[in-house]
Amino acid sequence: MLLGVDLQLLSQYVIAGLMIGVLYALMALGITFIYSVMKMINWSMGQFYMLGSFVQYLLVARWLGPDLWFVALPITAACVFVVGAILQLVLIRPMFTGGIERRDEYATVITIALLLLLQSLATVLNGPDEHTPGSHLPNLTIGTLPVSGATLAASVGGIVALILFAVLLRRTWIGLALRAAAQSRVAVQTAGVDLMRLDMIAFGTGVALAALAGALLAPVYLVYPTNGAVTTTKGFEIIIIGGLGSIPGALAGGLLLGLAEALGSVFIAPAYQNAYGFVLVIALLLVRPTGLFGERLRAA
Amino acid sequence: MKATTIFRVAVALLLVGAGCTPERGVGAPSSASAGGVASTDPITIGLLTPLSPPGDPAGGQLIQRGAELGVVYVNTVMKGVLNGRQVQLAIEDDAGTPATGAAGYRRLVTEKKAVTVTGQFHSSVNIAVNEVANGVGVPVISTQGSAADITAKHYPAAFRTHVIDPFRASSWLSWIQQKGYKKIALVAETSDYGVGLVNETKAQAVAGNMNLTFDIEQFDHASTDLTPQLLKAKAFGPDLVINIGVGAPADLMLDQANTIGLFPAVPMLVSYDTPTRAQWFQLHPSDGVGVYFIAYFHPKEDLSDAGSWLATAYQAKYNEPPVYGALNAFADVIVTAQAIQKAGNTEPKALIAALEDPAGYKGWAAVPVTFPKDGAGAFYHTWIPPILILQYTQPNQNWRDAKLDASFSKKQ
Amino acid sequence: MAAAMLETMRLTKRFGGLFANTDIDLAVAAGEIRGLIGPNGAGKTTFINLLTGIEEPSSGDIRLAGKTLLGQGSYARARRGLLRTFQLPKLFRNMTVFENLLIQHYACGQGTQRDARLRADRLLEMAGLARLRDSPASHLSGGQQALLQLLGGFMVEGLRCYLLDEPFAGVNPIVKDTMVELIHQHNRSRGITFLIVSHEMRVIRQLCSRVTVLAEGKVLIEGALDEVTANAQVIDAYLGKTWS
Numbered sequence A: 001m002l003l004g005v006d007l008q009l010l011s012q013y014v015i016a017g018l019m020i021g022v023l024y025a026l027m028a029l030g031i032t033f034i035y036s037v038m039k040m041i042n043w044s045m046g047q048f049y050m051l052g053s054f055v056q057y058l059l060v061a062r063w064l065g066p067d068l069w070f071v072a073l074p075i076t077a078a079c080v081f082v083v084g085a086i087l088q089l090v091l092i093r094p095m096f097t098g099g100i101e102r103r104d105e106y107a108t109v110i111t112i113a114l115l116l117l118l119q120s121l122a123t124v125l126n127g128p129d130e131h132t133p134g135s136h137l138p139n140l141t142i143g144t145l146p147v148s149g150a151t152l153a154a155s156v157g158g159i160v161a162l163i164l165f166a167v168l169l170r171r172t173w174i175g176l177a178l179r180a181a182a183q184s185r186v187a188v189q190t191a192g193v194d195l196m197r198l199d200m201i202a203f204g205t206g207v208a209l210a211a212l213a214g215a216l217l218a219p220v221y222l223v224y225p226t227n228g229a230v231t232t233t234k235g236f237e238i239i240i241i242g243g244l245g246s247i248p249g250a251l252a253g254g255l256l257l258g259l260a261e262a263l264g265s266v267f268i269a270p271a272y273q274n275a276y277g278f279v280l281v282i283a284l285l286l287v288r289p290t291g292l293f294g295e296r297l298r299a300a
Numbered sequence B: 001m002k003a004t005t006i007f008r009v010a011v012a013l014l015l016v017g018a019g020c021t022p023e024r025g026v027g028a029p030s031s032a033s034a035g036g037v038a039s040t041d042p043i044t045i046g047l048l049t050p051l052s053p054p055g056d057p058a059g060g061q062l063i064q065r066g067a068e069l070g071v072v073y074v075n076t077v078m079k080g081v082l083n084g085r086q087v088q089l090a091i092e093d094d095a096g097t098p099a100t101g102a103a104g105y106r107r108l109v110t111e112k113k114a115v116t117v118t119g120q121f122h123s124s125v126n127i128a129v130n131e132v133a134n135g136v137g138v139p140v141i142s143t144q145g146s147a148a149d150i151t152a153k154h155y156p157a158a159f160r161t162h163v164i165d166p167f168r169a170s171s172w173l174s175w176i177q178q179k180g181y182k183k184i185a186l187v188a189e190t191s192d193y194g195v196g197l198v199n200e201t202k203a204q205a206v207a208g209n210m211n212l213t214f215d216i217e218q219f220d221h222a223s224t225d226l227t228p229q230l231l232k233a234k235a236f237g238p239d240l241v242i243n244i245g246v247g248a249p250a251d252l253m254l255d256q257a258n259t260i261g262l263f264p265a266v267p268m269l270v271s272y273d274t275p276t277r278a279q280w281f282q283l284h285p286s287d288g289v290g291v292y293f294i295a296y297f298h299p300k301e302d303l304s305d306a307g308s309w310l311a312t313a314y315q316a317k318y319n320e321p322p323v324y325g326a327l328n329a330f331a332d333v334i335v336t337a338q339a340i341q342k343a344g345n346t347e348p349k350a351l352i353a354a355l356e357d358p359a360g361y362k363g364w365a366a367v368p369v370t371f372p373k374d375g376a377g378a379f380y381h382t383w384i385p386p387i388l389i390l391q392y393t394q395p396n397q398n399w400r401d402a403k404l405d406a407s408f409s410k411k412q
Numbered sequence C: 001m002a003a004a005m006l007e008t009m010r011l012t013k014r015f016g017g018l019f020a021n022t023d024i025d026l027a028v029a030a031g032e033i034r035g036l037i038g039p040n041g042a043g044k045t046t047f048i049n050l051l052t053g054i055e056e057p058s059s060g061d062i063r064l065a066g067k068t069l070l071g072q073g074s075y076a077r078a079r080r081g082l083l084r085t086f087q088l089p090k091l092f093r094n095m096t097v098f099e100n101l102l103i104q105h106y107a108c109g110q111g112t113q114r115d116a117r118l119r120a121d122r123l124l125e126m127a128g129l130a131r132l133r134d135s136p137a138s139h140l141s142g143g144q145q146a147l148l149q150l151l152g153g154f155m156v157e158g159l160r161c162y163l164l165d166e167p168f169a170g171v172n173p174i175v176k177d178t179m180v181e182l183i184h185q186h187n188r189s190r191g192i193t194f195l196i197v198s199h200e201m202r203v204i205r206q207l208c209s210r211v212t213v214l215a216e217g218k219v220l221i222e223g224a225l226d227e228v229t230a231n232a233q234v235i236d237a238y239l240g241k242t243w244s
Helices: A007-038 A045-064 A066-096 A103-126 A149-171 A173-183 A185-190 A195-221 A229-242 A247-267 A270-287 B002-019 B057-076 B098-110 B123-136 B165-179 B192-207 B227-236 B248-259 B279-283 B305-318 B324-343 B348-355 C044-052 C074-079 C097-108 C113-127 C142-154 C173-190 C201-207 C225-230 C232-239
Strands: A140-142 A145-147 B043-049 B087-093 B114-118 B140-142 B158-161 B183-189 B213-219 B240-244 B268-270 B292-295 B387-391 B403-408 C004-015 C018-029 C033-037 C059-064 C082-085 C161-165 C193-197 C210-215 C218-223
Touching: A007 A045, A007 A145, A007 A149, A007 A173, A007 A195, A007 A229, A007 A247, A007 B227, A045 A066, A045 A103, A045 A195, A045 A229, A066 A103, A066 A149, A066 A195, A066 B002, A103 B002, A140 A149, A145 A149, A149 A173, A149 A195, A149 A247, A173 A185, A173 A195, A173 C097, A185 A195, A185 C074, A195 A229, A229 A247, A229 A270, A247 A270, A247 B227, A270 B213, A270 B227, B043 B057, B043 B098, B043 B324, B057 B087, B057 B305, B057 B324, B087 B098, B087 B324, B098 B114, B098 B123, B114 B324, B114 B348, B123 B140, B123 B158, B123 B192, B140 B324, B158 B324, B165 B192, B165 B240, B165 B387, B165 B403, B183 B192, B183 B227, B192 B213, B192 B240, B213 B227, B227 B248, B240 B248, B248 B268, B305 B324, B324 B348, C004 C044, C004 C193, C018 C044, C018 C193, C018 C218, C033 C044, C033 C201, C044 C074, C044 C082, C044 C161, C044 C193, C074 C082, C074 C097, C082 C142, C097 C113, C097 C142, C113 C142, C113 C173, C142 C173, C173 C193, C173 C201, C193 C201, C201 C225, C210 C225, C210 C232, C218 C225, C218 C232, C225 C232
Parallel strands: B043 B087, B043 B114, B114 B140, B140 B158, B183 B213, B183 B240, B240 B268, B268 B292, C033 C193, C033 C210, C082 C161, C161 C193
Antiparallel strands: A140 A145, B292 B387, B387 B403, C004 C018, C004 C059, C210 C218
16 A cells, blocks of 8 residues: 555556556647747647547548558548648648738637637537447556557557657658757748748648547547547646657656646546646646746747 | 738638537528518527537537427428417527527527527536526526526426436436445536436435445546546445446446446446447447446337337438437427417417426327426426336347336326 | 849838838859948848848849849748858757758758768868767857858858858857858859858958948948048948948
8 A cells, every 4th residue: 555545556547647648748749849840839739639530430440440450540640641731831821921910829819710610510520429440459457457459559559659750850851850940940941941841741740640649549539529628638738747849848748647647546536637737737837837848938 | 912812711711610600590491570570480499509619519419400300390290380380490509608508598589589498408508598598588498407406496487308317316226226236336527417416316325224335436528538437436346337427428438447347347327328329339349238228218118109200200310219319309399389389379478388287298208298387396397207227238239129127207 | 244143232121210221232243252341230130131031121122143032032042042141150959060061951952862961071071070060059169150050051052152140250260260261162162152241350351352331221332341441431430420
């Protein structure tokens, strides 16, 4: 026993918390990545999570079958990448090419309007049904915690996605350009990089990460129009915890949040699970307002 | 410049699209009569139901389906009301928010001239709307609001066709007694529905000296991860888990309970009739069997002729049998039509008096719908269908073939 | 006379009621190293910003090798061969010295990636920064950062005109000499045109055959540095007397 709590129960909670923390981190990574390159916050991230879950469901249910879930994943990511890039091109790029003053306000208005639009569209088109792509993966036990095969696959898939993303960023030329743009939009533009195209790629990549989280969790948390709400909130909590614009911050923040929720649930009560994140957020804001890894925002 | 023009058009479309919540009107085309109401004008029934977050759009959509078919029934089978006048539906989205619901009610009554407003799903919204209705006078017939306060205040304009928490709790407590369960885990969402049921269950168990012990686990309706709650419930070692979630949480709870080995080792009772939906065994191909659940009419029992009409029409249109929300919404619409016929006009006071008629009206069930004026406490103006507890014994079973474990009805 | 690589015609920039640049006519010949000097607040940095597209002119024209640059964004001008450095070096601080040069190739370089890597290493060698190749740019001293920023432009094969905004500010003499040497080399071997904004008269004398003096947003005078600095009006402008 530890502080009156059964050690087995504690270990179960911690494992569950860390596993889900990986997927939170994926969401947060999408948000922070878009911010770091475009210096704007995409408030509609949860809708892309939802979109990813629907695309994955359709691919698996209609054509590929649950055994090929991992084949459907990159297709889902690619589809949502394209959707995101087009939306960025039509709705957000004009903010950056002159003629639109007050860019930050526009970004907020546009992405919130996008949130509402995608939500309404999904509700009307889908109706009151939930779906699942299904999973043939067997349940197993990690430590003392029984987990569904799909949950483990989601966590592993999340880790793979994070690693691939790190490789993309560190080892490819486009990753080089994206990192440079994150550090100075002016310098990278003056150097001759097509920043508008880069923004499109950044946005598409960010929402594809959210879509991947949705696709991985589709057999676990089901597919329905409002399934993106909670992950969005968690994503933004992680940004505050880890620091806006920081990739290691998103990872650390995701795991920390998963852990905080697990520990809070087991030591206090699971009823307030969603609240423990906020407690962590407030604590961070008091102690280190820029987040664990965040930098102070410098002008240009 | 061309780019900014495209952008401005796109923004405008986006904002318009975002502002449009999913609504449609159904029925005869509306006549824009500013002045007096002609005697052939269609009569409007208001539908105030959640169609967007933070409300539960799935709940609202099912209600909307029933209401729309109710309008079709009134216009085609009943041949309209008051000498052939058609009825039509005006829909407002309450978004699960009391203030939005109150504003929606006012719009339905003042702009759309609705003669009754029905479709309520969220108790918190329902209560706020009834406050407004108490002043305005146009009756509200709650379709799926379960909190006691909806009718316990005895407002003349407040009506309800739905099971109330006290009755649901007493039903399953009786069943628990029959089964001999002693340790009960209640895993409930923190909505009015969940909280109300937990409180009622505990209170009635104590009042009835049932000697039960409870483990209460709660979660937010929007949560997707219920494993922490279920692990705690499992550690409690219950004889029964009652699944008090609405919509996605009910399904997630079953899946996650199955994963951690809580179900089927420990039986689970789902608190409402979502397992009767066609999606049940699609979502739970391997773990949907063995679950106990509630239904609101005997599977082998005849529905009323109106109810049978609805079942056929709904099945044809949506490929599954009608769920409770749709059934009730259908009944709310056709009961309104019948009350208008009896009253001979659409004045609020006359309608209220007509609705209170002890003879009752045809609904979807074999028993008629009555709204007792002398109902005590929350039973005032409330029609309560029977509660049946069924169990799936085979995979992919049709709910009508499920095993009937118990049935309870409230004599009115 | 050599054809003009960089020209401005009556270039003007207003910020509200303030005229930062007024009717500036400038012509820099291909292969020339021109100095741009003047007291603080003369509008030199604004002028550079107009040339590179960070600011839009209120009126007037800018031409590179005879073709107008109006309507072209910064990155398009860079691809046409017009690059610049900033007074406060705009480097990618969390990336390595080597990566900072590679970005320049990604942006508007021609040739293979392998060639780009070789060129970057060669440049670092020439500048004496080879041992810092894999250090983050933030670890460099101020002078080394200025040097690295300068190297960035030289990565681009298509570089035609290089605008340097106070490249020697706060740089120690040894690094300064290295920078001067690099500028001379690239000017001679590749025919690159330079426009250098600086207060450092000694270096300007080493590099520039002609200078343009800017004061209060207008061109005051052009000529060899010694002529220009002996001019009474120029002295007045620097000492703060009003010039009409």
